[in-house]
Amino acid sequence: MLEFSKFVVVRAVLAIFTLVLVSFIVFSLMELVPGDCAERYLAFKNSQGAVITAADIQAERVRLGLDQPYIQRWGSWIINAFQGEYGDSCILRLNISQLLGDKFWLSLGLCLSALLLAYAIAIPVGILAATSKNAVLNNSLRLVSYLGLALPNFLLALMIMLFSTVMFGDSLTGLFSKEFRDAAWSYERVKDFLGHVWLPIFILGWSATAFAIQTVRALMSDEIGKLYVTAAAARGVSGRRLLMRYPARHALSPIINSLGFDLNRIFNELPIVALILTLTEAGSLLIEALARSNDQQLAGAIIFLLTASIVGINFITDIILALTDPRVRRSIVG
Amino acid sequence: MTDTTNIDAAAERKLKEAYFTASQGQLIWQRFKKNKSALAGAWVLIFLILSGIFAPFLTPYDATIAGRDKDYMNGAPQIPSFCDDNGCSLRPFVYTTERSRSIKTNFRWVTETDTSLEGRRYVEFFTKGVPYTFLGMNFETHLFGVDKGMIHIFGTDSTGKDIYSRTLTAINTSMAVGTIGVVIAFILALAIGGIAGYYGGWIDSGLQMMTDTVRTIPSIPLFMALAAFIPDTWSAEARFFFISMVLGLIGWPTLARRIRTHLLTERNQEYVLAAQLCGASPAHIIRRHLLPSFTSYIIVDLVISFPYMILSETALSFIGLGLKDPVNSLGVMLQNVTSADVLLNYQWYFIPVIFFIILVLAFVFVGDGLRDAADPYSDSSK
Numbered sequence: 001m002l003e004f005s006k007f008v009v010v011r012a013v014l015a016i017f018t019l020v021l022v023s024f025i026v027f028s029l030m031e032l033v034p035g036d037c038a039e040r041y042l043a044f045k046n047s048q049g050a051v052i053t054a055a056d057i058q059a060e061r062v063r064l065g066l067d068q069p070y071i072q073r074w075g076s077w078i079i080n081a082f083q084g085e086y087g088d089s090c091i092l093r094l095n096i097s098q099l100l101g102d103k104f105w106l107s108l109g110l111c112l113s114a115l116l117l118a119y120a121i122a123i124p125v126g127i128l129a130a131t132s133k134n135a136v137l138n139n140s141l142r143l144v145s146y147l148g149l150a151l152p153n154f155l156l157a158l159m160i161m162l163f164s165t166v167m168f169g170d171s172l173t174g175l176f177s178k179e180f181r182d183a184a185w186s187y188e189r190v191k192d193f194l195g196h197v198w199l200p201i202f203i204l205g206w207s208a209t210a211f212a213i214q215t216v217r218a219l220m221s222d223e224i225g226k227l228y229v230t231a232a233a234a235r236g237v238s239g240r241r242l243l244m245r246y247p248a249r250h251a252l253s254p255i256i257n258s259l260g261f262d263l264n265r266i267f268n269e270l271p272i273v274a275l276i277l278t279l280t281e282a283g284s285l286l287i288e289a290l291a292r293s294n295d296q297q298l299a300g301a302i303i304f305l306l307t308a309s310i311v312g313i314n315f316i317t318d319i320i321l322a323l324t325d326p327r328v329r330r331s332i333v334g
Numbered sequence: 335m336t337d338t339t340n341i342d343a344a345a346e347r348k349l350k351e352a353y354f355t356a357s358q359g360q361l362i363w364q365r366f367k368k369n370k371s372a373l374a375g376a377w378v379l380i381f382l383i384l385s386g387i388f389a390p391f392l393t394p395y396d397a398t399i400a401g402r403d404k405d406y407m408n409g410a411p412q413i414p415s416f417c418d419d420n421g422c423s424l425r426p427f428v429y430t431t432e433r434s435r436s437i438k439t440n441f442r443w444v445t446e447t448d449t450s451l452e453g454r455r456y457v458e459f460f461t462k463g464v465p466y467t468f469l470g471m472n473f474e475t476h477l478f479g480v481d482k483g484m485i486h487i488f489g490t491d492s493t494g495k496d497i498y499s500r501t502l503t504a505i506n507t508s509m510a511v512g513t514i515g516v517v518i519a520f521i522l523a524l525a526i527g528g529i530a531g532y533y534g535g536w537i538d539s540g541l542q543m544m545t546d547t548v549r550t551i552p553s554i555p556l557f558m559a560l561a562a563f564i565p566d567t568w569s570a571e572a573r574f575f576f577i578s579m580v581l582g583l584i585g586w587p588t589l590a591r592r593i594r595t596h597l598l599t600e601r602n603q604e605y606v607l608a609a610q611l612c613g614a615s616p617a618h619i620i621r622r623h624l625l626p627s628f629t630s631y632i633i634v635d636l637v638i639s640f641p642y643m644i645l646s647e648t649a650l651s652f653i654g655l656g657l658k659d660p661v662n663s664l665g666v667m668l669q670n671v672t673s674a675d676v677l678l679n680y681q682w683y684f685i686p687v688i689f690f691i692i693l694v695l696a697f698v699f700v701g702d703g704l705r706d707a708a709d710p711y712s713d714s715s716k
Contacts, residue, residue, distance in 0.1 A: 018550060021544070025548070029560070146699070149641065155648075155687060162684060165674065166677070260550075268554040269554070271558065272652065275672075299559050303559065306555060307550055314550075
């Protein structure tokens with residue numbers, strides 16, 4: 001037990017250290033953007049007719065704390081970030097946590113559902129593909145996984161849009177119907193939401209599914225030829241019982257470890273898919289922040305949050321693996 | 335009887351000898367040849383790359399705004415035919431279109447097609463057209479064209495640019511972006527992975543920590559942030575190089591990890607020790623022993639990472655953060671296709687997508703085939 005809590009603490013410290021490194025990278029990127037917040041704000045005021053002097057800019061810098069040294073500002077940014085506070089957006093002049101609000105959780109929910117869907121499909125199909133000798137099935141699965149690589153999610157989204165527009169005259173975009181877009185949460189709104197949300201989840205999960213099928217299949221075919229499986233079969237265990245009790249348990253535990261990287265892959269696709277399907281959540285906010293208004297505070301906060309959720313997932317999967325996989329547990333307890 | 339067995343045995347010995355003395359490259363090629371889908375992928379890939387390189391000759395018009403057809407904007411693909419109501423001809427033809435507005439059309443622009451005998455445009459081969467420079471020489475012969483006016487076999491976009499010409503040039507751009515990106519990723523990975531693997535110890539741990547951190551950050555959002563730094567005043571060429579560099583930064587962490595792992599395992603092998611005991615210098619060991627031990631893996635990794643570069647470029651350009659007109663790439667060509675107008679009326683905007691899926695698939699097949707072929711244990715495991 002003591003070893004286990006030590007393991008958890010070490011993992012937690014490592015995760016926090018990673019986040020601090022990430023925050024340094026993100027913060028430096030934000031700083032690299034030409035022009036700072038004070039200049040932007042005053043440029044905006046200037047466009048409203050006010051006359052701005054160099055002294056005004058300097059005074060604004062002092063007010064925003066931009067005159068302090070780099071390390072100190074990074075320090076205060078990271079301390080605030082860990083408390084869920086990211087300051088104000090330069091362009092929108094709004095508090096970022098308020099601006100993000102539900103949107104971030106909605107995005108995270110979308111991505112996690114996509115991940116779940118990917119593995120809900122990949123695990124049974126992958127196991128089937130590894131055990132089946134059916135050439136047609138195997139070849140068509142190979143084709144699907146190649147297509148998962150060659151047809152990235154955003155091209156798939158485009159193709160689905162093209163197809164549905166031509167066939168049904170509706171492009172299937174958005175997360176809500178018009179009348180529910182700004183309404184409060186209610187039973188009807190949830191129903192409407194569920195009617196729209198399946199498509200983005202499917203599209204986001206598309207390449208992840210293709211990858212996951214490949215992985216499950218490879219891991220499973222490695223395990224299936226091993227002696228302990230033959231031994232179990234010799235003892236009279238057969239069929240699904242044999243697969244589930246012996247090779248599947250071994251093959252699936254490495255997958256838990258790769259969940260974080262799968263989530264990373266889904267996050268990569270999120271902004272572009274969001275743009276195509278006109279989803280109104282953090283992904284499109286990121287596009288907005290980067291492509292249109294060049295809002296470094298907002299972009300930094302979103303990238304930091306995305307990375308933080310990956311680090312969080314990695315931490316959780318490490319713990320789960322240590323709890324469930326006896327091989328990993330042995331290596332911790334020693 | 336004995337003669338034939340002797341000859342057979344001799345032939346077999348010769349085969350075995352050839353197998354044992356074959357170089358790494360020959361072995362890989364032998365295994366690669368057996369993989370039918372990879373071989374097919376390689377042929378398709380060569381074909382596409384060649385058609386990208388020879389695009390100026392294969393395409394009838396300039397892919398930039400200079401080659402636009404002002405009489406045929408948002409025009410549907412023109413498929414040459416041999417026969418119509420006015421009879422048949424041995425030479426395939428398309429029709430003349432004209433864009434005009436007058437009081438008859440309520441002053442709106444209308445495209446009219448002239449389907450009479452006079453309106454036929456006959457397809458010709460090796461026509462003289464827009465001059466272009468290839469390998470430092472000037473040419474003006476194009477593979478095909480029509481006797482008068484223009485022909486657009488994939489249709490035209492909203493400004494009248496020929497989609498067929500743009501598609502082939504875009505393959506070129508994608509290959510160029512991918513090559514620069516892969517080279518940059520490779521150099522970074524070789525330096526960082528090489529240092530980590532060669533020195534080991536705390537340098538290795540520190541660099542591993544850094545690589546893993548960079549790997550955790552979702553790369554596309556991060557590089558969207560990087561690409562957003564490009565000032566609007568930059569020229570298209572400057573943008574092109576910056577984007578290629580950014581893509582190079584996407585690829586290095588995975589590669590660096592692989593190089594490090596290879597170096598770490600190979601460094602302690604007995605053959606390295608043997609070489610050291612024979613008095614070989616470190617430079618000699620690295621050049622003659624370590625590098626050949628994993629060049630094939632590196633080449634495979636580079637081929638596999640190529641399609642990711644192409645697709646990332648497409649994604650970045652598609653959202654408007656990557657390349658811009660007049661540089662042609664798939665992402666640039668797809669920039670405006672999400673509008674309902676295009677989806678409903680101008681579906682031929684999507685024709686280039688097919689080429690790119692084939693290009694990426696070809697890369698994936700070749701990469702997979704190479705990976706299997708480069709694995710020295712793939713024969714024994716089967």
